[in-house]
Amino acid sequence: MSDRQGSLVSFRPDIKVVDCTLRDGGLVNNFEFSDDFVKDLYLANIRAGVDYMEFGYKASKEIFSPDKFGKWKFCDEKDIRKVVGDNKTDLKISVMADVGRTDFHKDILNRKDSVIDLVRVATYTNTIPAAIEMLEDAKKKGYETTVNIMAVSKVPLDDLTDGLELLAQSSVDVIYLVDSFGAFYPEQIERLCDKYLNIAAKHNKKVGMHAHNNQQLAFANTIEALSLGVSYLDATVSGMGRGAGNCYMELLLSFLRNPKYNKIAILNFIEKHIQKLKEDGIVWGFDIPYLMTGILNSHPSSAIQFIKDKRNDYSMFYQELMDNVL
């Protein structure tokens, strides 16, 4: 197993914090954030020393109708610029592009024409060749790139190894370990990090971590990964994200010792915006149905429906899940 990198008192300058509140949080409220929310989050991230802010998806307007989603599903250049201008700050701008759901030839501009710095490609293991096509396109256009391999908890280990080797030979900068279903325990994260870090190191790539909170382990798994050498860390304000949500930004910034990080800016943002969001009926975060989909390693959609239906017959729900996923 990998040795721990750094100590709890020092800091590692290779760490990069990525705020995914708009992107993963957008899955909760259909990307319908107020302009105020987005602007204040941008300012808070700058003040907090966050390294990247992900504005949302670069979704295809052929597939998804702009009438039906908020603008951060699409992240038009003009919409980002309305918030960040030319972004003369240390905060870099990121967008996510799903394999098969992005018109990347058209919608991802040359970097010199864009304020975006980082293009993150989300893929399943069976679409890795298509992901590499997108990654090479983005790299040629001048972007930093990451790849997020989703749902690895459902993939045979050999397939994952082969996929990681393929990606490591591409031009991608960072390969993300993603716990899509909140299914992994820290011991499993340790083993997977070992695999990702070994393959990445051979090709001079970095590794990232994107966790979900189905078992209240998003933060624990993120700091487990970082202590082993993972350097790109995804988090969202108050864990806002689909289902059980993500690693809390306020927990992560409290853990990191680099004096450039300042959680107070995030606390002020929470005070102004997050409670209001919850009062408006936007729901996310750990709850028993997500625990169940987590331990059964399955997509949270059935749990989201269970909560929407205001059911609380937990043991019946568990039986339904067992019928459907095992």
Add this chain to the structure above:
Amino acid sequence: MSDRQGSLVSFRPDIKVVDCTLRDGGLVNNFEFSDDFVKDLYLANIRAGVDYMEFGYKASKEIFSPDKFGKWKFCDEKDIRKVVGDNKTDLKISVMADVGRTDFHKDILNRKDSVIDLVRVATYTNTIPAAIEMLEDAKKKGYETTVNIMAVSKVPLDDLTDGLELLAQSSVDVIYLVDSFGAFYPEQIERLCDKYLNIAAKHNKKVGMHAHNNQQLAFANTIEALSLGVSYLDATVSGMGRGAGNCYMELLLSFLRNPKYNKIAILNFIEKHIQKLKEDGIVWGFDIPYLMTGILNSHPSSAIQFIKDKRNDYSMFYQELMDNVL
């Protein structure tokens, strides 16, 4: 560092699960549980295969007026028996006795006259000799015993080592690592477990873990401890406990692979009782003020007050805490 014990697929027969819902949860609602709640929890614990159920404290009626607290602050023999009869089950009964707050000579009966199996003594490091007096009394009366050393995150390491050595030479069966303020990260739990386990092993004692959820790490720290060889694991239903609460029983039972454990019984209990408790205005669980007292390694009382006052000026609260605790 200690090697991991067992795997994620097998189980360790030395593991014992201790339900502290009435005891730590009682700190939230002044020990005023309905008789139905207590009876159903007892039945749920039996069905779930939980090893010990802690009914509450053995508090001194000289110090605490029975008019001002629910009966589980005192755990009179007759009150426990009203729930469990002679307790002809595999579930053992536990009570907690605080050093300096228990008339143990009078209130802790001989075991042959009691349905209680386990007496747990809670102490600070500076009262360990007094704790040992209580532990020896309980052992002589025929009980299993544990000692919970509280607030160790504030204690110089040498004092802790000396205290552990003293306790290990007593007749106590189990020494608990307690993260009173939810201040420890898993890496710190690993180092502390190493210390506790090494000292305990020399004297043939077991080690237990009692975690708090200020940083969403109660479950993560509990399974970290167990994977290193800790065998007594405290949890409460839905994490009910003071402030940020405890390790969730439903998470812990989902993790354990011993077929004797059955989380369904706990889910049914939650469905019937926990939502109602929350609707009645009983509040516990992770929240930002607890995160702050956790990272500042301080008692949650100020955070409990902050929430009671319905404040949400988080960054001002943080400044107040810094003034008071650092």
